Amino acid sequence: MSLGEASSSALHLNFPPSTGAGVMHSRSVTGVHVHPVALFSILDHFLRRNDGQQRVIGTLLGTRTESEIEIKNCFAVPHLENEEQGQVQVDMEYHRNMYELAQKVRPDEVIVGWYATSPELNTYSALIQDFYSRETAPHQAVHLTMDTSIDGAKATGLGIKAYVSSPLGATPKAENCVFLPLPTNLLHSTPEHASLSLLASPNVSSPLSDMDALAASLRQVQAQLDRVLGYVRAVLAGEREGDKAVGRFLNDTISVVPAGMDDTKLENLFNAHLQDVLMVSYLANVVRAQAEVSSRLTLLT
Numbered sequence: 001m002s003l004g005e006a007s008s009s010a011l012h013l014n015f016p017p018s019t020g021a022g023v024m025h026s027r028s029v030t031g032v033h034v035h036p037v038a039l040f041s042i043l044d045h046f047l048r049r050n051d052g053q054q055r056v057i058g059t060l061l062g063t064r065t066e067s068e069i070e071i072k073n074c075f076a077v078p079h080l081e082n083e084e085q086g087q088v089q090v091d092m093e094y095h096r097n098m099y100e101l102a103q104k105v106r107p108d109e110v111i112v113g114w115y116a117t118s119p120e121l122n123t124y125s126a127l128i129q130d131f132y133s134r135e136t137a138p139h140q141a142v143h144l145t146m147d148t149s150i151d152g153a154k155a156t157g158l159g160i161k162a163y164v165s166s167p168l169g170a171t172p173k174a175e176n177c178v179f180l181p182l183p184t185n186l187l188h189s190t191p192e193h194a195s196l197s198l199l200a201s202p203n204v205s206s207p208l209s210d211m212d213a214l215a216a217s218l219r220q221v222q223a224q225l226d227r228v229l230g231y232v233r234a235v236l237a238g239e240r241e242g243d244k245a246v247g248r249f250l251n252d253t254i255s256v257v258p259a260g261m262d263d264t265k266l267e268n269l270f271n272a273h274l275q276d277v278l279m280v281s282y283l284a285n286v287v288r289a290q291a292e293v294s295s296r297l298t299l300l301t
Contacts, residue, residue: 030067032162033187038074045076046117055118061109069112081124088124111135113142123175129165130174140164
């Protein structure tokens with residue numbers, strides 16, 4: 001379905017952050033948090049784009065509070081930008097069908113906006129923003145842009161920016177709006193942090209075995225313990241001033257560790273935990289192998 005004609009341009013204004021009370025530059029959303037799984041889905045959609053397609057778009061799913069939005073997932077939406085006729089077309093039926101399916105899996109995630117794999121903000125962006133604003137009403141729709149070029153990603157970190165829009169003019173039109181930038185940061189859980197660390201390691205082309213990964217984790221823990229011991233010894237020797245927040249954190253951490261445990265009991269506990277970890281890893285590999293065999297059998301039939 002056509003969203004309209006591109007008869008004018010959208011604006012991108014960089015407002016300084018507000019320090020006073022009340023609404024910040026006529027927008028209620030003050031921050032956006034993005035999970036890695038959403039970014040990987042966007043990149044996968046971009047890699048699978050049609051030949052000649054400059055950018056792809058999709059729907060963002062997540063949760064919202066009074067002032068912040070957390071983007072947890074997304075799905076691709078087919079669209080077409082016709083530069084000759086100045087129109088943009090979005091498959092709205094596909095968008096709504098995919099959202100219905102997503103609601104069956106994660107009913108707590110709602111539509112919070114849309115994404116595009118280009119940092120450019122133009123009239124097509126304004127028209128699509130108008131469509132998603134109606135989907136998220138009465139809340140504001142967030143527009144997330146990802147710069148997929150290597151040079152752009154180096155210049156802006158991950159190449160991720162988020163915006164909300166505001167109508168422009170005495171008689172606002174869908175294609176006339178102002179895009180206002182929002183603070184955006186990457187939010188990840190503990191399992192996601194482990195996955196990101198693995199992807200960032202130099203051995204990502206040849207993943208580590210379970211035992212090698214465990215050994216790497218132990219070396220990391222040992223390095224952190226050495227760093228903490230160095231800090232404590234420096235404070236006790238008067239070489240540096242102690243931080244009360246760090247002291248409270250260390251006290252809370254030590255208090256959860258059983259005191260007076262001998263080496264033999266500690267070794268037994270570690271071995272029992274190691275066996276549990278290896279069993280979970282083995283079962284996960286078995287399930288993955290069964291799923292792969294099932295999918296291949298489905299293709300044969």
